[in-house]
Amino acid sequence: MDSIPWLEPSLLLILALVLVSFSAFGLRALSSLGLARARYLVDDGNKKLEPFVAQPAGYIMTLFLLDLVGIVGTFWVGYELLDACFKLETWTIWLILGVVYFVFHTWLGTAFSRGDERANGSRVVTILKPFYVVLRPLTYVLCKVLNPLSASPERRYADADRIEEEFEVMLDESERHGGLENMKGRIMRSAIDYSETTVREVMIPRTELTAFSVDTKLDDALSICVQEGYSRIPVYEGNLDTIVGIMYFKDLVGKYFELRNDDAARDQIVVGSLVREAYFVPETNHIDSIFEDFKREHVHIAIVVDEFGGTAGLVTLEDIVEEFFGDIQDEYDSEEVAIVSLDSQDHVLVDGRTNISEIGELFDVEFEEDPDFETVGGLVTSRLGHVGVVGESICECGLKFIVRAATERCVLKVEISRETPIEGAGPTNDAF
Template sequence: MESTDSGDPLSYSLLQLLQNDYTLQSIEYLAAILTGFLLLLLSALTSGAEAAFFSLSEQEIARCRTSTRKSEMLVYSLLQNPRKLLTNILVLNNGINVSLIMLFAYVAWLVFGTRSLPAAIIVGGALLLTFLIVFCGEVLPKVYAQKKRLDIARRTAPFLRALQTITSPLSRVLMAISGYIEKHYMIRGYNHTIEDLHHSLDVALTNEESSPEERRILRGVVNFGSITVRQIMRPRVDMEAFSTTATLPQLLPRIVQWGYSRIPVYTESTDKIEGILYIKDLLPHLHEGENFNWQQLIRPPFFVPETQRISDLFQNFKEKHVHMAIVVNEYGATSGLLTLEDIVEEIVGEINDEFDDDDDIIYSQLDENTFIFDGKTSLHDFCKITEAPFDAFNEVKGDNETVAGLMLALFSRIPRAGERTSYGRFHFTVESADSKRVKRVKINVATKKEQYNKAG
């Protein structure tokens, strides 16, 4: 009896220990499942954030740049260093995926202990984990992010900024390694490829005895996707527009003088464009007097940012069935206007009708390499005429987009007539200037061979 009585507490203790082990094991299983679920959600979040940030359109980025919302300002701030942002996201996402794999191995160890796992279990588990990571952690969030990219970018921006402190040490090392490899072993980048393509086109067309017009059209096709609205727009100072306070008799002489089919209409100043007046809408009312309310005929304006690519704007024109856009800067002020004809001219060259002035781009060519340009000529037009790369002056021009503005940037002041300066293979002589602006500049474009001989 004594041995039986003494055995009861021992059996009870063993049973209680087994129950406690079972409870702890259940807690471990539950904790592992919850942790795996959270890691999968984090993987989906980072994948969606990556797709959202790097699929934002030019318009959405411009909106974030001028926005007063903290989340959109943070989105724009993160995109100022896209390489760092992408590296941090990839470090975070891959760290989460590795953690999921380690968690899967830990659960397998809990279930099977130290015993060897059957091959079918290993293959089945690997396929299941791969499906969860790829489908739930990559495909679904990226597909969803394409539909609501700006909203997702706004929501995930604080999360990414907070986690940068954790991922930054490793991302710096990875960026340094990739930078070294790119610098020493990778091929030249996109800008050089464009220049090489231009050179190849020139060589091919020269060999085929093609006309300069054909070469100009092909160069326009090559550059079409990289030209921004600001580079080819008609500046605000050269815009013709009607005030809403004008009467119909006052409009008619200007319509005849300008010869435009569409004219912007403003209140107070051209910073407040109210709409576009289509002259064809006015034709049935030419007999009306001063009291005629012609303002009811204006159509809503189409605003675009300076930074938009003309290839995107061309698509917008086709979708919205409009032919004119009002260009605004980051502060919402009017910078100029752009028409469908301006975009088409970037490929086919100037299209002049009976109302166009031949002196829109004022220049004369003295010899093969020497030109005289009006100061208000845009740098984009200058590069087209001289067949120079469109990015030839990007490092020095700043915000200036005209030949006169380039002179101000190179001299750091308003130069006097007769002063000279050089940049690369371009040699500038100020032909005419006053105390306010540069009026006319003579430009000699040295050939690459001449530049090489001079450097040697």
């Protein structure tokens, strides 16, 4: 019996498409896994990844060769098969093969690579090992030839973004296995995010500023400084958008003792005559550049301005340092707890100024980034469409937020608990 004429080409085409899908899946799997994480997993007992860790460039090159064979096979055999069976126009055949290649390489390759990166990486290395052994002479020569000409496959892991991503993975693995203390992990993560954090994220907002008018009397200013415990306070003329300088507590005290026996002269002194030049920074600047500016200009405080030149807030050296080490309480800071557990860890009362990212970490949920707010109070206000009143609530990311204290201008306290939101449900009123 004669064999079916299109059977063998069809089988070859299927084999080529399998190679295309596998190579795409393998490249994505190993790229997502990362060489640093693979080394960590091998040290942790994953023997399946040892060949890849020993010869990463060789395994990557093997995948490239399999992909090349799959591409050639798909278009060569596919063209001959379609031309012989259907007598199609050349451009039609190329179009069909292009779509088929896209489906198998991009769509299927991406679909297969979803899931556990460790399991995918181990699976790829296990399947790829015999191909690597057979093609090793060729991959060795290609790596040696291509290495001086361009970045080798191994060097793709030296990319700055890749290094940062893999470092974060290493932190996750170390913390999961108890090899890294929480404080050390926090400092390391802060160092990674340091250059990406903007002044707006760490500044004291305008609504919380303590500032003096230029005509504030010396005695009044001194009394406020002692009460608030600040050593540097902004001075404005007219309103907070017109900051004229910074008043230093030591200058205030010096002038007070200079005139301590002359009440009449002291009463004529206003803080406007004692101000030093203020340093202004845009709210979009990153804190790493501000830190360098502080060192260069020998200042510890800066006025943050928005895009319109108005005062957005104030940033200090302490605010920047706290990005690394967390809140630093000095002798003048009151003991305020931003998050208070109620009957369980999944039921808390928080300050409205608490950053929404802290809630995400506490409840292990991820909130979508929104430029309109950064705090819990801002989230509630944004979702309600107005400043929340006591008892109003919203549902977000499986959490229920209930306003427990508020003023006409802002939300002060919010109760948060786990609750799956009802589809289509809007804001509710849940008063005590």
